Amino acid sequence: MENKTMARAGSLKLLGLTVSPFVVRVRMALQLKGLGYEYIEQDLFIKGDLLLMSNPVHKKVPVLIHDGKPICESLAIMQYIDEVWAATGPSILPADPYERADARFWAAYADSKLLPAWVGIMWAATEEERVEKVEDTLKAIGHLEEAFGKCSNGKPFFAGDSVGYLDLVLGSQLLWFEALQKMFGVVVIEEGKAPLLAAWVKRFGETDTAKEVVPDVDTAVEYLKKLQSHRAGATVAQLLS
Amino acid sequence: MAEGGEEVRLIGSWASPYVVRVQIALRLKGISYEFVEEDLKNKSELLLKSNPVHKKVPVLIHNGKPVCESSVIVQYIDEAFAGTGPALLPADPYERAVARFWAAFIEDTLLKASSQASSGKTEEEKTEGKEKVAAAIVTLEGGLRECSKGKPFFGGESAGYVDVILGGLLGWVRAIDTMQGVKTFDPSTTPLLAAWAERFGQLEQVEAAMPDGKRLIEYAYARAMQAAAAAASTN
Numbered sequence: 218m219e220n221k222t223m224a225r226a227g228s229l230k231l232l233g234l235t236v237s238p239f240v241v242r243v244r245m246a247l248q249l250k251g252l253g254y255e256y257i258e259q260d261l262f263i264k265g266d267l268l269l270m271s272n273p274v275h276k277k278v279p280v281l282i283h284d285g286k287p288i289c290e291s292l293a294i295m296q297y298i299d300e301v302w303a304a305t306g307p308s309i310l311p312a313d314p315y316e317r318a319d320a321r322f323w324a325a326y327a328d329s330k331l332l333p334a335w336v337g338i339m340w341a342a343t344e345e346e347r348v349e350k351v352e353d354t355l356k357a358i359g360h361l362e363e364a365f366g367k368c369s370n371g372k373p374f375f376a377g378d379s380v381g382y383l384d385l386v387l388g389s390q391l392l393w394f395e396a397l398q399k400m401f402g403v404v405v406i407e408e409g410k411a412p413l414l415a416a417w418v419k420r421f422g423e424t425d426t427a428k429e430v431v432p433d434v435d436t437a438v439e440y441l442k443k444l445q446s447h448r449a450g451a452t453v454a455q456l457l458s
Numbered sequence: 459m460a461e462g463g464e465e466v467r468l469i470g471s472w473a474s475p476y477v478v479r480v481q482i483a484l485r486l487k488g489i490s491y492e493f494v495e496e497d498l499k500n501k502s503e504l505l506l507k508s509n510p511v512h513k514k515v516p517v518l519i520h521n522g523k524p525v526c527e528s529s530v531i532v533q534y535i536d537e538a539f540a541g542t543g544p545a546l547l548p549a550d551p552y553e554r555a556v557a558r559f560w561a562a563f564i565e566d567t568l569l570k571a572s573s574q575a576s577s578g579k580t581e582e583e584k585t586e587g588k589e590k591v592a593a594a595i596v597t598l599e600g601g602l603r604e605c606s607k608g609k610p611f612f613g614g615e616s617a618g619y620v621d622v623i624l625g626g627l628l629g630w631v632r633a634i635d636t637m638q639g640v641k642t643f644d645p646s647t648t649p650l651l652a653a654w655a656e657r658f659g660q661l662e663q664v665e666a667a668m669p670d671g672k673r674l675i676e677y678a679y680a681r682a683m684q685a686a687a688a689a690a691s692t693n
Contacts, residue, residue, distance in 0.1 A: 274563065274600075296558065315523055318537075321527075321530045325529075325530065
């Protein structure tokens with residue numbers, strides 16, 4: 218399926234999984250830069266040759282293939298897009314080194330502390346474990362709420378007036394928060410407890426980036442049901458990449 | 459960026475490989491800094507204030523502003539001090555992406571496996587961890603081949619980002635090799651990595667940053683004994 222081409226990009230292919238936050242954030246980055254690309258949905262149960270050849274080390278999505286050269290790891294891909302198309306569209310990372318470090322720090326936090334926690338909610342074997350994972354998730358959200366206050370400086374997004382790196386890294390996880398609410402009644406970002414983030418979630422959802430890229434929550438719910446019937450106790454890696 | 463008037467402090471602890479990474483990066487760039495040794499059993503106000511989220515070392519404080527997470531710090535050093543010393547990340551975006559890939563591999567695959575090997579909850583888990591470590595090192599040999607393209611370092615002619623990320627671990631690798639009578643970077647199965655370890659370890663900037671080998675071994679033994687005592691007392 219060819220996406221509309223607004224900028225000459227050479228040849229771009231993206232191997233992905235529609236509901237994977239790691240893939241969604243890359244698609245958001247491509248959308249921000251106005252880049253056309255061929256999107257190829259992967260079956261992670263039966264991995265295709267192109268995926269295995271392009272990411273032999275991890276065999277995971279996303280993989281961006283630019284003029285035949287594969288780039289792997291979602292954060293590396295986002296920075297690659299930002300650097301190659303520096304002259305096109307808005308910047309994904311800020312220019313200032315300190316602000317870049319801040320964005321990278323919180324992106325690493327969102328992926329290493331927040332993401333495994335909410336994935337843990339979905340895969341908890343016992344009610345006790347689920348409660349523990351919910352606590353871990355809410356604790357991480359608490360830190361991100363504080364981070365939003367500091368990073369945004371009163372502006373609408375983590376990156377300021379418009380979305381950037383951290384907005385995308387966290388924003389790509391939001392569809393799963395909706396899924397968690399539908400399936401487990403868990404509210405990850407509650408207005409009473411995280412008002413700044415709750416407001417940000419609404420604003421983020423209204424951006425073209427989110428509207429054009431993020432799939433419907435039912436797609437995520439369906440995918441989770443499929444995984445539950447196939448694999449008990451899967452790791453994050455197996456689940457979403 | 460002028461060196462004069464820059465205040466660079468590094469909060470760290472002498473044994474931490476993550477701290478060693480940052481020291482190597484600063485030294486490769488030729489940036490002078492003040493090292494503040496932290497007692498991790500009695501964390502200072504400065505550390506808690508500078509890294510309230512993780513309360514961990516290393517923390518780089520540049521002109522009063524803290525930067526946390528070793529890989530974030532190393533990239534920060536490369537960008538904030540772009541005019542000083544050699545670049546740690548390559549100029550070409552594709553090569554940068556490849557470097558970031560291998561740095562992520564070292565963190566998410568190699569170090570995770572290493573953690574499982576030493577702290578796994580069961581013997582079975584630990585053994586699986588050791589196997590994963592061995593497999594990761596073989597994969598990393600391929601990474602070195604890809605990045606170095608026949609040159610001495612991951613960064614090519616001179617040490618770069620991936621060299622620093624992996625190199626921070628060298629002190630511990632040597633200690634474990636001595637204590638267990640093994641060769642983590644086995645020259646027969648991973649010749650490039652074995653040669654790299656020798657070469658990288660001999661750089662003066664790296665030697666200056668590495669913890670003292672004997673002291674590290676004593677520390678490792680003491681920690682192992684503490685862990686054993688703790689385990690025995692809960693049985």
